[in-house]
Amino acid sequence: MEIVIWTVIPLCALGIVLAIILFFVAKKFKVEEDPRIDEVEACLPGANCGGCGFPGCRGLSEAVVKSGNLDGKYCPAGGNAAMSKVAAVMGLVAEEKEPMVAVVRCCGSHDKRPQTSTYDGAKTCAIAHATSSGDTACQYGCLGYGDCVAGCHFGAISINQETGLPEIDYDKCGGCGGCAKMCPRGVIEVRPRGKNDRRVYVGCINKDKGAEAMKACKAACIGCGKCAKVCPFEAITVENNVAYIDFTKCKSCRKCVAECPTGAINAVNFPPKPATPPAPKPEAQPAPAPAEATVVENNVNNN
Amino acid sequence: MIPIAQHIGAPAEPVVAKGDTVKVGQLIAKSTGFVSANIHSSVSGTVAKIEKTIDTSGYKNTCIFINVEGDEWLETIDRTPDLKTEITMSAEEIRAKIAECGIVGTGGATFPAHVKLSVPQGKKCEHLIINGVECEPYLTADHRLMLEHTEEIMVGCKIIQKATGAEKIIIGIENNKPDAIAKMTEAAKKYGITVMPLKVKYPQGGEKQLIKATVNREIPAPPALPIDVGCVVQNVGSTFAIYEAVQKNKPLFERVVTVTGKSVKSPKNILARVGTPLSHLIAAVGGLPEDTGKVVNGGPMMGKAVKSLEVPVTKGTSGVLMFKQSESVRMEENACIRCGKCVSACCMGLEPYLLKNLAKIRDFDALKEERVLDCIECGSCSFTCPAGIPITDYIRYGKATVTKILRSKK
Numbered sequence: 001m002e003i004v005i006w007t008v009i010p011l012c013a014l015g016i017v018l019a020i021i022l023f024f025v026a027k028k029f030k031v032e033e034d035p036r037i038d039e040v041e042a043c044l045p046g047a048n049c050g051g052c053g054f055p056g057c058r059g060l061s062e063a064v065v066k067s068g069n070l071d072g073k074y075c076p077a078g079g080n081a082a083m084s085k086v087a088a089v090m091g092l093v094a095e096e097k098e099p100m101v102a103v104v105r106c107c108g109s110h111d112k113r114p115q116t117s118t119y120d121g122a123k124t125c126a127i128a129h130a131t132s133s134g135d136t137a138c139q140y141g142c143l144g145y146g147d148c149v150a151g152c153h154f155g156a157i158s159i160n161q162e163t164g165l166p167e168i169d170y171d172k173c174g175g176c177g178g179c180a181k182m183c184p185r186g187v188i189e190v191r192p193r194g195k196n197d198r199r200v201y202v203g204c205i206n207k208d209k210g211a212e213a214m215k216a217c218k219a220a221c222i223g224c225g226k227c228a229k230v231c232p233f234e235a236i237t238v239e240n241n242v243a244y245i246d247f248t249k250c251k252s253c254r255k256c257v258a259e260c261p262t263g264a265i266n267a268v269n270f271p272p273k274p275a276t277p278p279a280p281k282p283e284a285q286p287a288p289a290p291a292e293a294t295v296v297e298n299n300v301n302n303n
Numbered sequence: 304m305i306p307i308a309q310h311i312g313a314p315a316e317p318v319v320a321k322g323d324t325v326k327v328g329q330l331i332a333k334s335t336g337f338v339s340a341n342i343h344s345s346v347s348g349t350v351a352k353i354e355k356t357i358d359t360s361g362y363k364n365t366c367i368f369i370n371v372e373g374d375e376w377l378e379t380i381d382r383t384p385d386l387k388t389e390i391t392m393s394a395e396e397i398r399a400k401i402a403e404c405g406i407v408g409t410g411g412a413t414f415p416a417h418v419k420l421s422v423p424q425g426k427k428c429e430h431l432i433i434n435g436v437e438c439e440p441y442l443t444a445d446h447r448l449m450l451e452h453t454e455e456i457m458v459g460c461k462i463i464q465k466a467t468g469a470e471k472i473i474i475g476i477e478n479n480k481p482d483a484i485a486k487m488t489e490a491a492k493k494y495g496i497t498v499m500p501l502k503v504k505y506p507q508g509g510e511k512q513l514i515k516a517t518v519n520r521e522i523p524a525p526p527a528l529p530i531d532v533g534c535v536v537q538n539v540g541s542t543f544a545i546y547e548a549v550q551k552n553k554p555l556f557e558r559v560v561t562v563t564g565k566s567v568k569s570p571k572n573i574l575a576r577v578g579t580p581l582s583h584l585i586a587a588v589g590g591l592p593e594d595t596g597k598v599v600n601g602g603p604m605m606g607k608a609v610k611s612l613e614v615p616v617t618k619g620t621s622g623v624l625m626f627k628q629s630e631s632v633r634m635e636e637n638a639c640i641r642c643g644k645c646v647s648a649c650c651m652g653l654e655p656y657l658l659k660n661l662a663k664i665r666d667f668d669a670l671k672e673e674r675v676l677d678c679i680e681c682g683s684c685s686f687t688c689p690a691g692i693p694i695t696d697y698i699r700y701g702k703a704t705v706t707k708i709l710r711s712k713k
Contacts, residue, residue, distance in 0.1 A: 117610045120633040122696040124663075130700045133361030133610065208355075208363070 036089060037061045043085035044075055047153040051076040051176025064090060076100055076190075077154065077174030098192040100175025102157070102168055106142040106187045107203040107219035107264060109163035113138055129184035137216035140206045142166065142187045151182030170197065170269075191247050196269070200245060200252050202227075203266040207240040214262070221264040227256035305331065305342060305578040306358050306366045309617040310413040312338030317367055323350045328377040328554050331367055334402070340415045340618075341405035342367075345556035345576035347375040359600045359617070361610045369578070381551040386454050390462055390549070397466040397549055404548035405618075406555050409540035410434060410445075410508070411601055413619035416541055420466045422530060429533035430518050431469035433460055433542055435476040435483065436501060436508030439602025442622045444559040445539045447572045449476070449483040452543055453490045459546035460496055467535050472496040473517050474539075479503045505604060506650055506681040510536045525676045540621075555618055560584060564625030566592035575616045582612040584623050596631035599624040604682040634691025645684035645694055651677045655684035659694045662701030667708055670701045678702055 040061040048056035052075050054063055064073050070092055075082050079099045087094035119128055119135040125147035133139040144164040149157050156172035157179050159165070166179070166188075180188040191201060202221055206213040210222030223241030235249035236256060245256070245265075257267045315332035325331060325344040332342040348371045355363040376382060392400065402417035422428050433456070437445040449456060460472050474491065476484050478500050488498040501507055501516050510529060511522050513536060520532040529536050537545070540558060547553040556577050563570035568589025575584055581598065585591050591598075591612070599606040600614065601621055608631075645655035653674060661670045675698060684694040 122636065122693045122700075126665075127693075127696045127700045130703055131696055132608075133357075139362050 034065050037065045039089045040064050040086050043082055045078045049077055049153040049176040049178050077176045100190050101170055101173050101193045102179055102188050102190050103201050104166050105189055105203055105205050108138055108141045108217045109165055112219040113217035126184045138206055147182040148179035148188055151178040153178055198252055198269045200250055200254055200267045202243045202245055202264055204264040205242055207242055209241055219262055219264055226259045230255045230259045306364055306617060310340045310407040310415055315342045317353055319350050321350055321352055326375050326377045328380050338415055338418055340407050343405055343554035343556045345578050346371045348372040357611050359607050359609055359614050380553045387550040388458050390465055394466045397462055400549050401545055404554040406544050406548055407618050408538055409558055410538040411619050411621050419535055422467055426530050427533055428467040428469045428535050431464055431472045432513055432517050432534055432536045433474040433539055434508055434513055434536055435474050435539040438505045438508035439604055441563055441624055442561045442602050444561045444572050444621055446480050446483055448543055448559055449487055449539055453486050455546045456539055456542050457490050457494045459542035462545055462549050463537055474498045475501050475513050475517050477501050477503050477507055509679050512650055560620055561622035562588045566594055566627055567625055577616055579616045580613045581623050594627045595625045596628035597626045636692050637690040640690055644687045648683040648687040655694045659697040662697040667705050671705050675702050675705055
């Protein structure tokens with residue numbers, strides 16, 4: 001018992017003495033920090049995704065508080081909601097930005113893009129891309145080893161084992177671009193969410209000539225240019241045998257979707273189809289689409 | 304089907320167009336920089352198209368397609384088999400000739416030969432080391448070349464000596480080729496060349512390993528080159544090509560390729576023209592065995608499995624190996640058990656497990672600090688790993704990315 005007392009008492013005494021010293025040291029060397037940094041940081045999602053271009057949420061908060069303005073500082077993951085909170089803390093007005101979302105520009109699921117060889121190297125996209133061209137005949141499309149999944153800080157992306165392609169949970173995705181950065185082939189693009197969360201994009205980046213692209217994948221863009229011809233807004237350009245829809249010009253009329261012979265153009269969230277139909281067929285189009293399209297056509301004719 | 308990128312450095316620029324008639328040995332693509340090489344037609348005929356097609360990397364690259372018509376050679380090429388020992392050209396002329404003939408290192412790395420032979424000012428080439436090691440298992444292309452073209456290789460050595468001003472010539476040959484050592488030693492006496500038998504080990508034929516084994520010097524970390532320690536290394540295949548270029552005015556458009564595999568009917572060394580599809584070589588050895596699981600372009604350690612048999616032979620194709628299904632299956636990747644086998648296997652004294660982990664988490668700064676650029680990608684670490692981790696793949700990716708980052712910083 002005596003031993004216990006003799007150990008406990010000096011240890012407690014030592015603890016108290018050191019605590020007092022630490023208290024004064026902390027007072028003396030206290031780092032003065034703007035309390036607003038903490039407040040701003042509390043408004044942000046806290047995932048440290050780096051989508052804003054600063055080293056984590058703390059980095060963005062410090063930059064906002066130090067500069068005292070919001071120019072070029074935007075949290076894509078938190079979106080306008082987070083930024084308006086930040087603006088409230090700072091007494092500024094946040095600029096409304098169009099919310100973004102990641103889209104997978106590859107429709108080459110297993111049934112559409114047959115396997116031509118076996119890849120037995122390290123199971124990461126970066127290495128598969130660097131050391132081989134993957135196990136299909138398409139050297140541009142998704143490799144399916146899920147580097148993008150590792151790049152997402154919000155759990156918004158997962159590989160669908162049936163199709164072998166990444167699927168994005170649009171509710172969770174904030175469009176920070178973390179997945180796009182990880183993808184060695186640039187398959188993932190960050191695009192605006194679009195009106196009512198509806199958007200149209202080309203689900204292919206294969207730059208091969210039509211016949212070769214088609215041989216490798218049934219859902220490939222063959223660069224035929226039909227979509228570009230049918231688009232009333234000149235939003236579609238075909239370059240290097242692949243079509244691209246300029247989201248600043250696209251009005252989501254979906255004429256191109258119906259026109260595409262391979263179904264490479266994806267239309268997301270249009271009723272009644274819920275999420276990411278890999279290849280929407282013309283007959284599956286909802287009724288409003290042609291109506292909208294005719295209206296547009298009439299307008300063009302009137303002009 | 305002749306690819307325009309057959310060497311390290313900038314790809315060549317095609318100088319022929321669709322419909323042009325070409326002869327064997329005619330220049331069809333011009334080098335686009337100092338570290339680049341000319342490419343010559345290996346057949347005679349008409350250019351059908353210049354298009355992208357799949358090559359060894361699995362990616363599509365530009366190739367010149369030629370429809371073969373007859374076998375008409377350029378008149379300037381001396382096709383007589385006579386040995387020409389007299390070297391009439393000056394060092395300057397030799398280098399120009401080698402560059403003109405598009406000679407590259409035929410060991411596999413395909414580094415343009417004229418670059419290696421241009422000794423920078425202020426540096427001196429003391430030793431010329433000729434690489435006859437051929438340490439990759441299965442491959443015997445250089446071995447046959449040494450037996451069949453011994454004298455030509457000797458003259459080739461003398462030519463390189465003249466171009467570089469080397470004081471001594473050493474030919475390194477692994478001990479598993481006693482017949483080649485005997486024949487080369489015999490022939491070398493006349494020319495004052497030393498033949499050095501070397502211990503059989505992989506990768507004895509790596510440039511750095513060979514210099515260490517022959518003259519006991521170590522090359523500092525990249526960007527240092529063998530010339531920084533007074534050495535120039537050339538492969539016996541390249542030496543033979545240099546002989547043919549300088550003495551016979553023949554560009555590099557054909558090379559010896561080992562075509563083999565355990566179930567191959569009649570394995571052979573074939574003198575193949577550049578651009579020949581691998582399927583033709585395989586047909587020449589009795590066809591693709593039924594149990595083939597993988598066809599590898601190059602040696603078993605550093606070669607690459609091809610995606611299609613229509614891939615063309617290039618200047619760097621040292622072998623075509625057909626592995627049985629049972630041999631070609633890789634082990635499933637398991638967790639590292641920290642046995643340290645890769646560390647003892649690494650010929651460059653690196654820590655492969657560490658490099659692999661850093662590449663996995665993409666810490667490229669740390670990778671550079673851990674000297675990833677020293678790695679010669681010999682594949683020993685992957686081979687020895689009991690957990691079946693493809694360490695070399697990870698390191699290769701890390702090395703490529705670090706190189707890219709360093710280049711973009713320049």
